[in-house]
Amino acid sequence: MDEKTEQLRDIFMDVADGETVTETQQDAHGSLATDEGSVDAQLQSVLERLHGKFDLQSSLEDDQLCQLVRAFYAGEDDDAIAGSIGCTSEAVFRTRMDLHLVRDDEVPNEELETAIRAEDPEFDGDVPVDRLAAEFDADRNRIERAAAAVAAVDRSRRVSQRFRTAFEEVLTDADLSVQFTAEAHEDGLEDATEGAEVGVEL
Template sequence: MNEKTEELRNIFTSVTDEETVTESQEDTRGSLEQDERTVEERLEGLVARMRDRYEFETPLSDAELVILAKRFYEDDTDEAIADELGVDEEDVFEGRLAVHLVRDDDADEVDLAAIRSREEDDATLAAEYGVDEGQIRRYRRVAAAVDESRAANDRYRDEFDAILADADLSKRMAKDVREDGLEDATEGMETDVEF
């Protein structure tokens, strides 16, 4: 180093704090999940935030809503979820809608946009669609849940997707890695052995 470079370096180090100029680096393992919390903790936090924001009333606790969400993403029916939780199927339906987990077949017989914009009473719509009034109330509840989710830009549904889909992907990738590693380790070995 020449004299001028040394002088500039000394000036620089005297006026700066080394920690503010450079950030220490650490080796971290790669992960699909950047969040250090468990899937369970992330789901609990999401459900708690939704309950705070929407102040929904459901007989299901936050812990039960977490189980509901997991089972929903495993494509379990409301009946199967209700059996596991020991509650009515209607409670599961209401709990799902409270946390914006709407199934494609929740209102596949009607146009939700049409139901949403209609002001007629349930009896009139039930007669028009050829269903009972309870079904119309159910469709209106689904439409309200879809609207609520859209008003939040489907943020909460996207978070459920990210948490539960990433967890599933991580499990599958870990399983594939274990299987591939075992295949590589046993490649070329004689496996037809008599005892």
């Protein structure tokens, strides 16, 4: 075996060892990744507590509710969420309100919010839709959705936004775990390939 052949063999052995090390490290670090089922189980636990507190009414199945929560925090709109979980966008909106998942732009302006609350000191979402629609020159759907958003915000505030915080903590922990696993894998690749480069003149 000549000198160049020996050098090529050494390169091959270095790379082969590096791949073995990388696979071993990937297996070890991979166990740190957040399991999708575990995340859904944690979300389901939050949903059960919310249901116990507010008697959650929804026709969606548990897995659909978990998907809805994930999609909401991923920034998807109601049409996209409806398409992914198999329901109407209106069902998504109503379910989000039940889960206290209100977007900032869904909260009405101060004037409309004041008018909505003025109807009942213990506002529960019921308002004279037609009268308010005429007063604010708005369609019925806008008034109904604004009232639903105000009621959802109130319910969330009554429990110090406990359930929104719980949803966010579950998903934040999951994101951090995935990020940590990815970084650990990258570190493993660097460690495995460090020093493996050998200059060969062919």
